[in-house]
Amino acid sequence: MKDIFRVRRMWRQPGELKRRYDVVIVGGGSHGLATAYYLAKRHGITDVCILEKSYIGSGASGRNTTIIRANYRTPEGAAFYRESVALYERLSAELDFNLMFSQHGHLTLAHSDRGMVVSQERAEVNKLLGIKSEVIGPARIRELCPQLDLSDRPAYPIMGALYHPPGGIIRHDAVVWGFARAADRLGVEIHPYTEVTGLERDGDRITAVETTRGRVEAGQVVSATAGWSSLVAGLAGMRLPITTHILQAFVTEPVKPFLDVVIVSGQLHVYVSQTDRGEFLIGAEIEPYTTYKGTGTLSFLEYSARHVLELFPQLERVKVLRTWTGLCDLSPDYSPILGKTEIDNFHLSAGWGTYGFKAAPIVGVTLAELVATGKTPELIAPFALERFHTDTLVSELAAAAVSH
Amino acid sequence: MSFLLPCPHCGPRPVDEYACFGEVTTRPAGESPSLRDLTEYVYFRDNVAGVQREWWQHRDGCGEWFLAERDTRTNEVLSISEPEPAPPV
Amino acid sequence: MRLGPQPRELIDRSQRVLFTFDGRAAGGYTGDTIGSALYASGQRVFSRSFKYHRPRGLLCCSGHCPNCLMTVDSVPNVRVCVEPIRAGAVVEPQNVWGSLDRDALAVTDKIGGPFTPVGFYYRTMIRPRFMWPLYEKVLRNLAGLGKVDERHHGHSRYDVEHRRARVLVVGGGQSGRAAALAAATRGPGVVLVDEGMRLRGAELEGVEVLAPARALGIWEGGLVPVDAGGVLYRFRAERIVVATGALEQPLVFPGNDLVGVMLPDGVRRLIRDFAIRPASRAVVLASDDDALEVADELREAGVAVPRVVDLRTAPLGRIEAKGRRGRVSAAVLDGRAVECDLVVASAGRQPSYSLLAQAGARVEYEPSRGIFVPAELPAGFEALGAVTGEGCATVHPLRSSGARNGDKSFVCVCEDVTTKDVDRAIAEGFDSIELSKRYTTVTMGPCQGKLCQLASIRLYARTTGVSEATVGTTTARPPWAPVELGLLAGPHHEPARRSSIHFRHEEAGATIQWAGPWKRPYAYGEHPEDEVRAVHESLGVIDVSTLGKILVEGPQAVELLERLYPNRFGDMKPGRIRYGVITSDGGRIMDDGTIARLADDLFYVTTTSTGADAVTAWFEWWNAVWGYDAEIVNVTGALAAVNLAGPRAREALSRLVDDPDDVAGDAFRYLDAKELDVAGVPCLALRIGFVGELGYELHFASPAGEHLWDRLVAEGAWPFGLEPQRVLRLEKAHIIVGQDTDSESNLLSAGMSWLPKLEKDDFVGKLAVEHVARREEVERLVGFTMEEDVVPAEGAQVVIEGRPGGRVTSARRSEAVGAVIGLAWLPPERCEDGTRFEIRVDRRTVGARVRHGAFYDASGARMRA
Amino acid sequence: MTELRFLSPSQCAEGSTASPLRRALDGAPEQVRDLSLQGVLELRGDIARVEAGEGEELVRLSPRRGFLFTPGDPFEAVARVRAAGVLAYDSTGALAGLALEGEQLMRRLTDLELTKLPAAGPFARVSALVLRDEGERFRVYVPQELGHDVALAVLDALAGLELAP
Helix, strand or coil: CCHHCCCCCCCCCCCCCCCCEEEEEECCCCHHHHHHHHHHHCCCCCEEEEECCCCCCCCCCCCCCCCCCCCCCCHHHHHHHHHHHHHHHHHHHHHHCCCCCCCCCCCECCCCCCHHHHHHHHHHHHHHCCCCEEEHHHHHHHCCCCCCCCCCCCCCCCCCCEEECCCCCCCCHHHHHEEEEEEECCCCEEECCCCCCCCCEEEEEEEEEEEEEEEEEEEEEEECCHHHHHHHHHHHCCCEEEEEEEEEEEEEEEEEECCCEEEEECCCCEEECCCCCCCCCEEEEEECCCCCCCCHHHHHHHHHHHHHHHHHHHHHEEEEEEEEEEEEECCCCCCEEEEECCCEEEEEEECCCCCCHHHHHHHHHHHHHHHHHCCCCCCHHCCCCCCHHHHHCCCCCCCCCCCC | CCCCCEEECEEEHHHHHHHHEEEECCCCCCCCCCCCHHHHHHHCCCCCCCCEEEECCCCCCCCCEEEEEECCCCCEEEEEEECCCCCCC | CCCCCCCCCCCCEEEEEEEEECCEEEEEEEEEEEHHHHHHHCCCCCCCCCCCCCEEEEEEECCCCCCEEEEEEEEEEECCCCCEECCEEEEECCCCEECCCEHHHHHHHHHHHHHCCHHHHCCCCCHHHHHHHHHHHHHHHHHCCCCCCCCCCCCCCCEEEEEEEEEEEECCHHHHHHHHHHHHHCCCCEEEEEECCCCCCCCCCCEEEECCCCECCCCCHHHEEEECCCCEEEEEEEEEECCCEEECCEECCCCCECCCECCHHHHHHHHHCCEEEECEEEEEECHHHHHHHHHHHHHCCCCEEEEECCCCCCCCCCEEEEEEEEEEEEECCCCCEEECCCECCCCCCCCHHHHHHHHHHHHEEEECCCCCEEECCCEEEECCCHHHHHCEEECEECCCCCCCCCEEEEEEECCCEEHHHHHHHHCCCCCCHHHHHHHHHCCCCCCCCCCCHHHHHHHHHHHHCCCCHHCCCCCCCCCCCCHHHHHHCCCCCCEEECCCCHHHHHHHCCEEECCCCCEEEECCCCCCCHHHHHHHHCCEEECCCCCEEEEEEECCHHHHHHHHCCCCCCCCCCCCCEEEEEECCCEEEEEEEEEEEEEEEEEEECCCCCCCHHHHHHHHHHHHCCCCCCEEEEECCCEEEEEEECCHHHHHHHHHEHHHHHHHCCCCCCEEEEEECCCEEEEEECCCCCCCEEEEEEEEEEHHHHHHHHHHHHHHCCCCHHHHHHHHHHCCCCCCCCCCCCCCCCEECCCCCCCCCCCCCCCHHHHHHHHHHCCCCCCCEEEEEEECCCCCCCCCCCEEEEEEEEEEEEEEECCCCEEECCCCCCCHHHHHCCCCCEEEECCCEEEEECCCCCCCCCHHHHHCC | CCCCCHHHHCCCCCCCCCCCCCCCCCCCCCEEEECCEEEEEEEEEHHHHHCCCCEEEEEEEECCCCEEEEEHHHHHHHHHHHHHHCCEEECCCCCCCEEECCCCCCCCHCEEEECCCEEEEEEECCEEEEEECCCCCCEEEEHHHHHHHHHHHHHHHHCCCCCEE
């Protein structure tokens, strides 16, 4: 409480870059910052610097859906995100920074019996792993979210939902700032406006990182750059199984509390939640073509608006206020690419698609462990880049098609 | 609506009318490539921030497939061309 | 109080309009806005602020600021200063506990102020953790502005109109109008869009005038959507002229948000447009000539103007507005108090460059004039008038030197952000404009920076000691002004695909559900098992028009198909059918169906119901890559299809064809394809057995759908839906691609190792199959029967030593088999026929046994009959 | 050799075929007419070799793709076009057709340039083929399975313009 009166810097003003760091982290988003924090906190490795080409949290960390959940389809994915949610639940206290984790539950609506089967499949995996997740019918949906149009008026009537009570939304910027502050206080250096322009490679190792502010030698290098992952890996001469796409979202003008739970519809390709500020946060799918250009599209706004009103016709006169886009790094199986690469001291957090933010703390914990010990934690072993070379994928992508 | 992509037959149209098949890849030639060559082709991509040669189909228009060179940093389309080898007439 | 007639007033004094405000009767004239009518009737407090619940009154009077947001006819957050008056409207204040004049939450301003500095919520309410939901509830209730009417289910009419223009002019001021008129002399196709009421119904020769209407933004491809009330015009123009003018910028000083502190243009509108005397005593703090003129206009309107300061020539050290009950009572200028009830204050004009920036223009800072101006316009754009910076300049908006404790100088009235908040954010390390924006939320409120971006940049520059040019602006994104979801959504229709027989199913009372992009019958009655029984025992008919249907024709049709499928087709005789599966080059199963050879160079391919478009595109793409002399034609919609199945199928069919011998056993064998006229309808008949009984798929011209359906039903065929079909196919252990397989399934693991013909030179997926064959198997798809009469969920987990070890993809109770049957993915070592394994059902596990082959009619005798 | 009779509604017994729009357009105003059962062929190959006969209209989408609208029996037209070395398919049953009047009505339904017709592109959120006749008269062809909803969208747009009763 006393903190609210005292004006204290969240993090130190960045100084000059040193000539060498034990660990150089490329990307000052939630993953890079979390990794740095856990390196320092759990492993005592503090000779760490974070290189961020813009301001911290300027990429996907500050542009995502803010949705946190663990109800994934694969046992590998669900177990991983389960740990992430558990960490998020304790994170405000651990970082002494209120991340405003609003855990009011998460509903994935089904509008077809195929949608119901997909929900059921996730619920079954989740339950076995101890994740609260169940398929519910319209009556229970009405209790949880009476505002939803559960009649048969909508073009896509709601048949049921996958209900995930621990799901919710969080203040995404706060996560970035909380990790940054904590990492900084443990001695990690954060260097915003420092872009990596080259990776010096000597055989199986990266020896140094070139930046717009000079060259730094590195014991180990971690890349956590989401949509830009292919470009950073490219500096080390590596190709990745990733394509970069834009994801768009918007908020409306703030209104009084209307919606507690997070609503997602797979079939309508839209999600909606209401922030603590009162804005509705609405988004849809990624754009199907690859691009690094972050301008939004009108068709996205039109499509999302149309589909939100299918769910909540009451909102037709609520006004769209602000739109934005972010870059997503999409992997072929919708599972992340996390951990070691073929370059001995170059580690990767990439391929998150639209799921990255949900994983920030557990990425930090596991990557820090990998960097500190050289051993891949069991939890992330299935997500190694190598799986694309051995062709053993982890499909978060239930085939959308259903036939006959 | 997003950027306009020129169809060789229908002229510039919003990108939403098209299906995109991504960057042009090279299928491993020869009898049996190694698993690595195969997976490089199936999964790995250049994903350049710059000019990319890619496949498009004017799904909602004439239906034809064609190739475009597009700068992924600006979405500017520098050139379009019909597939090689051109379908025999 | 109204003035005498003004030369350009918008009101029609002969037309009185009545509405209710906060439960009381209120009124104005036609031509008034709700805001002007309320102001004329003496209302001064229009809203309570977002965070501190400070009283707020009209500020810009042009629809930009948040100060006049009210709920009108249950619609929250309406800017009443620009909302036309209408009879019977119900206008209510919002974000108020109590009334506008006595808001219980104003206490947050008094005592909460010091306790709620910027970002306070990040630092508090952390412990104990269990209290957070409670705190959060309070926070949520305090936040937000208006209320959504939860009972509102009105599906209002919204339309979209796609428009083209040769020249689109945005902004109907002097330069916009001149540009439009000039363009019109060169030909038709000129459209002028203006936000204001002034140009409503105006006529400009050769120009189409849309007003009041608002250009929402400029998207890629020069797309400009225009909000014209209930219609969204989506303009594409050859040339876009942006003449959006400039925005008056507030001065930032203690008390600058008090009711009665207004921007000059707002004051001018009250006088000129609505003939309202805005106050009795006004102080004018001007930074440009326009604002000085307002002083004259005030005097003409009978307002005493005891003090006019031109801040360009007479800079004041300190400005402060003093208030009573939130309303201005005096302006204190360098320590001298001047009593007044209106402070007209502006820092000057900043070009309204947003649209140009969205279109890709660079924006640069001009230190000499203190404004950001657009530079380097993209091709096809033109900027005219004040938006280019013409006639624009600002003085430094910050006038709070010598600030005292307790001063509140608002940089951002939307979000209640004060200069202190910004300073504090910078001191805490949020030292880039973007970070500072995210932390303080300045520019993130309803005005989206129109009235606060410049001030926040200049404050930021001053505090950090860098130049405004270095600070830069934040990204300009559409929409330029808030726009209703309903308008963006447009008309309500969502196109669904329906077979040409669809309405027969509805008439028969079928339960209709979505199946991919189609609407299909789930079942016709409450008991799908009755429909299953009819197929087994007698005769059923199902509408399978949704199947994808593709003709592949040409001299190289065989070569093309042999490379697209793992199967062989070259050895097939015309009139025969083969089951085929297509895979990706990574060997993953994509779709399945049947391939009938109709002639040497012509094949008829069916795909899954959801696969038609994707498979067609896939075929065409590969053909574009390879360049075979073959054409691919999607005839999915051209043809209806029904599956007539059951022991009586042949007999029923024979009664509908010209020559019953055509369908006799030897003449029409299993996996034969044949052209037949059935009930006068030419059909392609395929003898296949997806549902496990003797069956004929009849494919025929869509328009004959209902006719043929009716005839089959008249022959005693029971209509059956998707659900019975799923049971029937499961009894045969036929897989459904996309349900029993996922995006990683391959042919070998799905039990179709017999299918790929590896001796072929090449086919899509061949390389992968070879590697899969060499690799250790991970899982395999097998059939199973349950040991108990319980149906596991589709997706139920196979439990091995307490951990997920596999999954059920399909499960149903089968009367014909007399057991619960299903398909599941299991580890290969547990796939022997008869192996026992456990499936989690509810909270326990239930035993099941692997069963190879079909559950029903394992020899296939019935479907080959 | 098959003649693909099963594609041709014209080969069905009299009275056995019906338009996909007949329910949607029941009682529709006269600005909207049903063209669904008028003959049309989908063409593949060297379109330049196709000669349109009396009253026929050839729509070329690309050098290798097009449509031929014919007032005669499309089944016979298929044979004629095939004899000229171009592949043709009777797509009469594939398309639902609407005759519409009014530029503004069209602008409410498609962003295709009305001065550059015929063209293929989106109409009422589905893929369509749009043709222009004299003045403000247009013809629109959409996949028949989507025709019902498209027809309702057209009527709704008319209502929005207050042109429909």
